[in-house]
Amino acid sequence: MVRAKSVLSEARQIEIASELIRLDARLQVLEAEVQLSRERLLRLYREIRGKSPPKGMLPFSTDWFMTWQPNVHASLFMNIHRHQVGLDDATAVEALIRAYRLYREQIGQLGLPEVLSITRAWRLTRFFDAGMLGMTACTCCGGQFVTHTFELAHQYVCGLCHMPSRAGKTRRPANAEVAKAAPR
Ligand SMILES: [Zn+2]
Numbered sequence: 380m381v382r383a384k385s386v387l388s389e390a391r392q393i394e395i396a397s398e399l400i401r402l403d404a405r406l407q408v409l410e411a412e413v414q415l416s417r418e419r420l421l422r423l424y425r426e427i428r429g430k431s432p433p434k435g436m437l438p439f440s441t442d443w444f445m446t447w448q449p450n451v452h453a454s455l456f457m458n459i460h461r462h463q464v465g466l467d468d469a470t471a472v473e474a475l476i477r478a479y480r481l482y483r484e485q486i487g488q489l490g491l492p493e494v495l496s497i498t499r500a501w502r503l504t505r506f507f508d509a510g511m512l513g514m515t516a517c518t519c520c521g522g523q524f525v526t527h528t529f530e531l532a533h534q535y536v537c538g539l540c541h542m543p544s545r546a547g548k549t550r551r552p553a554n555a556e557v558a559k560a561a562p563r
Pocket of ligand 1: 517518520522536539540541
């Protein structure tokens with residue numbers, strides 16, 4: 380019976396890896412989240428996408444998530460993600476996939492570009508796990524936004540309430556929609 384169970388668990392691993400590849404995850408994400416050999420992941424990747432995965436390190440630092448537009452998208456994603464984690468017995472990677480699908484759905488409905496890739500979304504959850512990033516309530520609108528863990532909560536104002544002037548003209552209507560969509 381042990382053998383049957385391991386086949387089933389392997390099938391589930393392949394299923395998860397395939398979902399991540401279809402969502403355009405980088406190989407590093409697959410290697411971190413799925414217990415399949417690198418060779419098998421590479422074969423799976425080529426089979427699904429018809430090419431080899433891009434090479435190189437993931438360049439992301441926490442600072443990217445603090446810039447204006449990415450912060451709005453990251454905050455929307457983390458609000459969705461928080462509702463997914465703890466809903467049932469979903470594993471971390473399953474919660475990531477579900478939350479990312481819902482994020483894409485919301486963004487699609489609002490007609491906005493997908494600023495947050497699944498790889499960045501994964502990095503974001505890792506930064507939360509490591510305690511480097513957290514959520515802070517905006518003192519102006521009350522929405523929850525991604526911030527560095529030691530942000531001063533009593534004076535925090537989010538990027539939607541305090542928009543950089545260069546972003547204000549063209550993006551204000553779309554972002555009012557994002558603010559409405561973001562769960563509080
Ligand atoms: Zn605000």
